[in-house]
Amino acid sequence: MLGDKEVLDAVQGYIEERGESLAEPLSGASAITWHSLLKGQIVRSIESRSEEKHLHPGPLDLSDHPVYDTIDDYQIPRPRDPAEQRTQKMVRRGSIDERSCACGNGEIRCPRCEGEGRIRCEQHQPCGSCRDSTCCLLCDGAGRSALKPAEKQAVAVSMQKAGGDRGDRTRCYECGERDVACVTCRGRGRVQCSTCQGGGSRPCPDCAGDGKVTHEHCAGTGRTVEWTEGTITRAPRTDEVRLPEPGVLYWARRLAEQHATWTPTTLTDNDPLRACVQKDFGSALKPLLRPHHQEVARRTKLEYVRFAKVAVDEHPHRIYYVFPTLKGTTVVRCPSPRRTWQIAGIVASVLLLLVLINRFIA
Ligand SMILES: [Zn+2]
Ligand SMILES: [Zn+2]
Ligand SMILES: [Zn+2]
Ligand SMILES: [Zn+2]
Ligand SMILES: [Zn+2]
Known part of the structure; x- marks a missing residue:
């Protein structure tokens, strides 16, 4: 752990290395403020237990499943790694x-054909050839001509004159006239159903004519197995630790991430840092470390760093940070907050001046 003297020596050495002299050696702890940071994760293994009835169609061998009597009393070892996801399935004894x-x-009997093996089918289908025109120019499929003989003659003559679709027409099956009916349906407007050949029924597609289908409840095996299944699930939950809370010591934290050597701390009895961390972050850590409901294991992985911020009277526009490293210390120099505002002020004045000059020229 760094002390005041080490910190002042480090800053003095840093200043002298840069060839800047100091009127007198740095002294006194008044210019030093100490800060500390903590970061890391707490990984908890959270357990949940549940029971559910199960049904399996067909035979099933459950002999490899562990057996339990009361789900809440069943003992399984604590997880070695709290980050591990694990699910254990069991069977309640005697269930x-x-x-x-x-x-x-x-x-079972086919519900669609009610065990008949065949379903009803239309005997006829509409004629595809004359769907959009007339199946018979004279009787329109009615079989009886609505025209008097003289009118029939007139229609026949006009058709002959027009040349028309005589070639596409044939004698009507219904009314007997020549060259007036659709050649496909011969004036009927419908044709025999190609599926049932006019028979009026066809094989049932659900059972392929058998009249029976597979029973889904038992998947066609004729047997079922029911049991009560108990499940114990262990899932990891990770909480990030970052103290002090975000926003505080923002710049110092960025510099510490880059320059400092952080020390691992486990917060256990034999951890030499424990007292230090408790003193700095005790109240903020307490809720984070409180055992979670249904927590069965945890891993706390934290890192701690304590560093100094030094203000030197002769350099009021600077701040020196001293961070611990593996070799001892490292010093990082930054503009002081006052200096930062001064620079911002100068930049703003220059911009204002430029705007004014621009206006003056225009
Ligand atoms: Zn059927
Ligand atoms: Zn006709
Ligand atoms: Zn037709
Ligand atoms: Zn049919
Ligand atoms: Zn069945």
Whole structure:
């Protein structure tokens, strides 16, 4: 741990190394302020226990599952690594119920055809060739001509004159007239159903004509297994530690990340830093270290650094930070807050001046 004398010596050495002289050696602790930082993670293993009824279609071997009596009393070892995710499945003693399914053989009557194997099918389909025109120019598929013989003659003559679609027309099956009906349906407007060939029924697609389908409840095995399953889950939860709270010592923390050597601290009884960390961060750490509900293990990985901020009377525009390192110390020089505001003020004045000159020229 650094002391006041080491810090003053380090700053004096730093200043002299740069060839800047000091009227008298640095002395007194009045110009030193001490600060400390803590960072790291607390990883907890959080456990949850639950029970659920399960049903498995078909036979199932559960003999490799651990057996428990009361889920909350079941003991499993503490996790070696709290960051590990783990799920253990178990079977409650005496809960396994293996039985044959009510269906008997894994099949049930097909609900779509009600066991018939066939379903109804339309005997006819609309004629595709004349869907958008007339199936018979004279009777429109009605079978009886609405025209008187003289009118029929007139229609036939006009069709002949027009040349029209005579070639596409044939004798109507319904009314008997020549060259008036659709060649596909011959004036009927519909054709025989190609699926059932007019028979009016077709094989059921759900059971392929069997009349029976697989029973889903038992997956066609005729057997089921029911049991009560207990699950113990252990999931990691990580809390980041960063003290003091964000915003405080912002610049110093950035410099410490870059230049300082942080010391690991476990906060256990044999940790030499424990008292120091407790003194600096005790009240802020307390809620972070409080055991979590259902916590079964934890790993605390923290790093601590204590550093000094030194103000030298002869250099009022500077601040010196002294950080501990593996070799001893490192000094980082920064403009003092007053100096920073002065520089900002100068920059603002120069900008204002430029604006004024610009206006004057324009
Ligand atoms: Zn069944
Ligand atoms: Zn069926
Ligand atoms: Zn007709
Ligand atoms: Zn037709
Ligand atoms: Zn059909």
